[in-house]
Amino acid sequence: MTASEQADGQTQRWVLQFCHGYDGPFLDCARQYAVLFKDTPYKVCTVYLTGKPSAEVERGSVSDEVIFLDYSSAQVRALKLGAVRDFRRIAASRDFALCIAHRFKPIYVALLGSNLPVIGVHHAFGDYKRRSRQLFANFFSKRLMLIGVSNAVRDDMRACLPDWPTGRIETLYNRIDIDAVRAEQLPREAAREHLGLPQDAWVVGNVGRLHPDKDQATLIRGFAEALPQLPVSSLLAIMGCGRLESSLKALAMELGVSESVRFLGQIPNGRRYFKAFDVFALTSDHEPFGMVLLEAMAGGVPVVCSDCGGAPEVVGGVGQVFTLGDVQGLASELLRVPTVQASSEAMLVRLQRLFSDQAAAERFRTLLIPSSWA
Incomplete structure (x- = not known):
């Protein structure tokens, strides 16, 4: 990194996007959230927990920086302490305003590996049916907001976390370019x-x-x-x-x-x-x-x-x-x-x-995100 880039990294505000991987539809999911910050003062750094480095994935992520942690699925099944350490290092490398984490494992790592506000995006049903996950989410509720990709997913999470304010579990539809x-x-x-x-x-x-x-x-x-x-x-x-x-x-x-x-x-x-x-x-x-x-x-x-x-x-x-x-x-x-x-x-x-990028950007701006996350 050049001296000018280092200076820019110290003054520029960033959004940290953390994804489990880029297989199937999840590369486009990364793109969907990166473009939310197009024409804003924020830059986006997208991190993939699993998956080999790929120039094609870098292009598809439409982010200012892409990092591949290159863990295997087996390596992130247990406590994921190595991933937590890696995430802590990345979170300290920029002036990050918040983290957008896709699926439960990245949410888990992001909350343990930083003090950032975390927007957890859920793409499936049943992610909070386990009591252990409910306890985890409740423990970090002050800096965690949950988003479902449909009202059906949102309502599933609300049912599992009944003590949460409804405004902290919202919907942001998937979309396409x-x-x-x-x-x-x-x-x-x-x-x-x-x-x-x-x-x-x-x-x-x-x-x-x-x-x-x-x-x-x-x-x-x-x-x-x-x-x-x-x-x-x-x-x-x-x-x-x-x-x-x-x-x-x-x-x-x-x-x-x-x-x-x-x-x-x-x-x-x-x-x-x-x-x-x-x-x-x-x-x-x-x-x-x-x-x-x-x-x-x-x-x-x-x-x-x-x-x-x-x-x-x-x-x-x-x-x-x-x-x-x-x-x-x-x-x-x-x-x-x-x-x-x-x-x-x-x-x-x-x-x-x-279901367009423009509609999602407008919806994202209306979500009830605490002012301290701005």
């Missing part, structure tokens, strides 16, 4: 060509790991129920891989629809190909938010989802919702899609109003 997502999505014909889907088929799309939480079994059953009345040559295309692949293929065969169900496997940067779908269906039974719904909506693709978790908050007013696990209900919604002209303009308006 709408223009960037729309720019990288391929046109329908090119997307279908890449995925090997017929140009003249009517395609129900699904994206997610093949896991019980995603409940693709209900998806296949609902599609099979609706298939006789769907447009000719209709297909169900499932993008993703996982331990249920064999059983799901067996289910499709048992229901007599194996020729109409395509398992596409893991597709890198899958959101580029969402315009290949005539409808996007999400049947998850435990979805804290549903980023794929935002990406489908950005492509103007009609969406159908279960009434579970945060998904209904995403599609409210512009998508179709069915009761979790209700095969007949899903079939009915799939049959409605060809007759209901979903408005891509209405989806775009909803994205911009609730």
